[in-house]
Amino acid sequence: MTLRSKSIAVCAFNLGLSILLLSTSAHAGLPTEQIKTTVDKALVVLRDPKLKPAAKLKERRDQLKQILYARFDFTEMAKRSLGANWRRRTPQEQAEFVPLFTEVLEHAYADIIESYIDEKSKIIYLNERVDGSFADVNSKFLTSKGEEYSLNYKAHLVDSEWKVYDVVAENISLVNNYRSQFTRVISKDSYEELVRRLKDKREFAGAPKK
Numbered sequence: 478m479t480l481r482s483k484s485i486a487v488c489a490f491n492l493g494l495s496i497l498l499l500s501t502s503a504h505a506g507l508p509t510e511q512i513k514t515t516v517d518k519a520l521v522v523l524r525d526p527k528l529k530p531a532a533k534l535k536e537r538r539d540q541l542k543q544i545l546y547a548r549f550d551f552t553e554m555a556k557r558s559l560g561a562n563w564r565r566r567t568p569q570e571q572a573e574f575v576p577l578f579t580e581v582l583e584h585a586y587a588d589i590i591e592s593y594i595d596e597k598s599k600i601i602y603l604n605e606r607v608d609g610s611f612a613d614v615n616s617k618f619l620t621s622k623g624e625e626y627s628l629n630y631k632a633h634l635v636d637s638e639w640k641v642y643d644v645v646a647e648n649i650s651l652v653n654n655y656r657s658q659f660t661r662v663i664s665k666d667s668y669e670e671l672v673r674r675l676k677d678k679r680e681f682a683g684a685p686k687k
Contacts, residue, residue: 508607509614511639516616522541523587524594528540538587542583548640549582549640549642550640550642553642554582554652555575557642557643557652557656558655559659560659562659562663570668573672574675581681582651593626593628595620595621598619598620598621600616600617602614603616611631611633614632615629616628616629627645628646629644631643658681662674
């Protein structure tokens with residue numbers, strides 16, 4: 478094979494590899510696009526005048542829950558929120574903890590969004606950083622009063638979907654914040670006490686609100 482032929486072969490191989498990588502990326506979908514789609518659906522619910530009355534709070538939160546289930550990896554978030562304590566739990570305890578934590582996180586995220594949003598507020602997606610199967614998507618809320626609040630998402634690729642495993646509001650990670658609180662309760666009292674508090678719907682602070 479001549480030098481020219483080798484060069485053509487190398488170029489053809491590189492082009493084929495590039496097309497393959499681009500096809501894989503296109504199939505997975507950009508993290509920002511997938512997260513934005515979910516957030517847009519959540520905003521439709523939160524801005525619905527019919528769901529704004531206090532009497533409609535449960536209905537509004539139930540609709541929001543269905544939207545978040547499709548994008549948030551609550552099992553991964555539960556694991557990270559317990560940290561090393563997750564491995565010390567039995568499979569039965571883990572299975573019990575996930576839905577308890579899911580409810581806490583759903584309420585925290587809804588509280589954050591509802592505290593930032595008004596009729597004229599906008600969300601701007603600033604940038605994303607992808608590192609293999611992990612991604613950071615950074616956004617900010619702009620309110621009608623000119624206030625700005627950062628809301629960033631950490632996601633990982635599960636099959637063809639980017640699933641959120643942490644939300645960072647105003648530079649405070651929800652998962653890290655919960656892990657600190659849960660660790661304190663377990664260290665001071667016990668894991669059983671933590672579960673009791675979660676079952677009693679005792680509030681754990683998620684992140685700062687507006």
